[in-house]
Amino acid sequence: MPYENLQTIAPLPPVERGRSFVLSGDPKGKNFVYCAGNSVVIRDIANPSIADIYTEHSAKTTVAKYSPSGFYICSADKSGKVRIWDTCNKEHILKYEYHPFGGEIRDLAWDGESKRILVGGDGRQTYAAAFLWDSGSKCGDFTGLGKTVTSVDLKSGRPFRAICGSDDATSVFYNGVPYKFNKSLKDHERFVNCVRFNPAGDLFATVSSDGKLIFYDVAFTRARGVSDGKQIVTASGDKTCKIWDVETSSVVNEFKIGDDIKDQQYGCLWQNNDILSVSLSGKINYLDKNSGKICREITGHQKNINCLTYHSGLKAAITADYDGNVCYWDAIGGEAKNFTGKGHGTSVNDVATDNLDGLVTVGNDNKLRISSISEQTISDSATDLGGQPKSIAFAGNNQPVVLTTEAALVVNGNKVSTTNLGFEPSCIACFGDKVVIGAKEKAGAFQYSLAGGELTNQTEIAIKDPVFAMRFSPDGQKLAVADKSNCISVVDSNDHHVIEKVYGHRARITTLAFSENGWLASGNIDQKIFVHNFEDRKVEIPLAHRMAAISGIEWTSDTRLISSAQDGSLKTWEISFN
Incomplete structure (x- = not known):
């Protein structure tokens, strides 16, 4: 193939x-x-930079779980749709789709025979x-x-049992199969957040917003001692x-x-020797059972990645998102480190x-901040731009040039030189003393x-449509x-004559x-990446980031490309014209 997805x-x-x-x-x-x-995300627990993303839901996904056989995943979404799909092949072929009820599904469970599903x-x-x-x-x-x-679980073995936790502070127990009401447990005072059976099925636990963890045996007595599952991990809002x-x-x-x-902790998983928890920030914590310490942290982005840049000397990508988080990525290993500070x-x-x-960095707080990459802390000191910034580039002797909705600003320390453009700018590209604004x-x-810290000598480049991206x-x-017609014009930067025009995109080009x-x-809002070698050949990656617009593209070598998207993901591609 002309392209290969090396890493997600x-x-x-x-x-x-x-x-x-x-x-x-x-x-x-x-x-x-x-x-x-x-989407549904599958990550390798030993190497979380190895991931797969399932993108076939049309509504926001809420829960996904493997079948006990391991051959299928059942996932559900906010519309009440349930999809059961294959895990053994890359295409994740859909096996069955159901709509058990018309509303949001919050949790689901398989029985131990991989035959029945409770939602x-x-x-x-x-x-x-x-x-x-x-x-x-x-x-x-x-x-x-x-x-x-809010939570459900099924006893893995026979005789089958089911438990449901509810917002009315009750946990309801059912006998099966077929499942029928047995008993309502009302020991909690607030919402029941999670209910789970132990592996042996002779015990179940419930946790609630009242701060209580309650163990029951299947005879509904407060349990002491079980045949299997002698320990349990809980996650709490008390951090x-x-x-x-x-x-x-x-x-x-x-x-x-x-x-x-x-x-604050909102979820946890105990899988063999690995204990994971999830913070409100989305950070995934690996917990060492013996030491009581965090042995590993997985960071990154929860929200849309707005922008991407690449540091060739450090071989690192730097991204920023809708929530204001800035991340430093090892382009080789895929490990992320979040910049600290209020930002x-x-x-x-x-x-x-x-x-x-x-x-x-420039943000919607109308500020520009210059930070140290080695310190990985967003600086507290900021330059007020007087308007909302749209884009930024380095020109001349590493002077930041910022576009706002009406002007171009050249920043030199605390001094800001403003050039009123007379039009609303869309994007900027700089090389040496050349500054081009679309x-x-x-x-x-x-x-x-x-x-002298100012923009002078305006010259028009004859493009017939509004401009969306330049480089x-x-x-x-x-x-x-x-431009707006989805054409890419490659022009000589000295006399501005058009060297070549390339086509292929059918939606707005973003990067x-x-x-x-x-x-x-080039990448666009239609999830597509094109690579042109200007020898009448091009490589098309049609669904580079399925369900998300491409927000950034950078080359890490002559043939290797990294891309970011508004679903919060990054991908590495190997390109070949052979």
């Missing part, structure tokens, strides 16, 4: 405050799975349903539920995770995750690096010279300009990048 770096779990988050694992203990946006949620009048996986036939009647079911001994109801180990509100506190619209140690509403792009070649001799050997990559 998945978005973090999109945790919502006050709502538990479901992490689940596969029976072999190799992967864990969670939902993000309209719970807000079906307006139906709050839980059980069905056969291969026919969708009903196999239970879930009465006794008065409000939204801790705890391992409990079931027999003594005592804490074996406590993990203090942090002190910030973003360190912009809002959407970061663009980032740029001087390929030394400087990182410049027009958003009117046709054309305009080249300026940077001299200089590494030697500065060529300028690629993408461009030249490789050192002269290949041009």
Whole structure:
């Protein structure tokens, strides 16, 4: 193939405050799975930079779990749709699709035979349903539920049992199959957030917003001692995770995750020797059972990635998102480190690096911040731009040039030189003293010279449509300009004559990048990436980031490309014209 996806770096779990988050694992203990946006993310537990993303849901996904056989995953979404799909091939072929009730599904569970599935949620009048996986036939009647079911579980072995936790502070127990009401447990005082059976099936536990963890045996007595599953891990809004001994109801180990509100814990998973928890920030914590400490942290983005830049000296990508988070990525290993500090506190619209140690960010707080990459802390000191910034680039002797909605600003320390453009700008590209600014509403792009900290000598580049993206070649001799007609014009940066025009995109082009050997990559809002080698050949990656617009493209070598998208993911591609 002319392209190969070498690596997929998945978005973090999109945790919502006050709502538990479901992490689940596969029976072999190799992967864990969670939902993000309209997608389902499968990550390798030993190497989380290895990931796969399932994107066939049309609504926001809420829960996904492996079947005990490991051959299928059942995932559900906010519309009440359930999809059962294959895990053994890359295409994830759909096996069955059902709609058990018309409302959001909050949790689901398989039985131990991989034959029956229980779902719970807000079906307006139906709050839980059980069905056969291969026919969708009903196999239970879930009465006794008065409000939204937040959590469900099935006993793995015979005789089958089911448990549902609800927003009305009750846990309802059912005998099966078919599942019928047995008993309503009302020991909690607030919402029941999670219910789970132990592996042996002779014990189940419930946790609630009242802070209580209650163990029951299947005879509904407060349990002491079980045949299997002698310890349990819990995650809490008090920013801790705890391992409990079931027999003594005592804490074996406590993990203090942090002190910030973003360190609240909303989900956990115990899979073989690995214990994982999820913070409100989306950070995934690996917990060491013996030491009581965090042994590994997985960071990244929960929300849309707005921008991407690449530091060739450090071989690192730097991204920023809608929430104001800035991440440093090892382009080889895929590990991320979040920049610390208060930062912009809002959407970061663009980032740029001087390929030394400087990182410049601009955000919706109308501020520019210059930070140290090596310190990985967003600077507290900021330059007020007087308007909302749209884009940024380095020109001249590493001077930041910022576009706002009406002007171009040259920043030199605390001094800001403003050039009123007379049009609304869309994008900027710089090389040396050349500064080119595209027009958003009117046709054309305009080249300026940077001299004495100011922009002078405006020259028009004849483009027939408004401009959406631009990029200089590494030697500065060529300028690629993408316009409203989805045409990319490659012009000579000196006399502005058109060298070549390239086509292929059918939607707005958002980003461009030249490789050192002269290949041009482009990405658009229609999830597509094109690579042109200007020898009448091109490589098309039709669904580079399925369900998400491409927000950034950078070359990491002559043939290797990294891309970011508004689903919070990054991908690495190997391109070949052979």
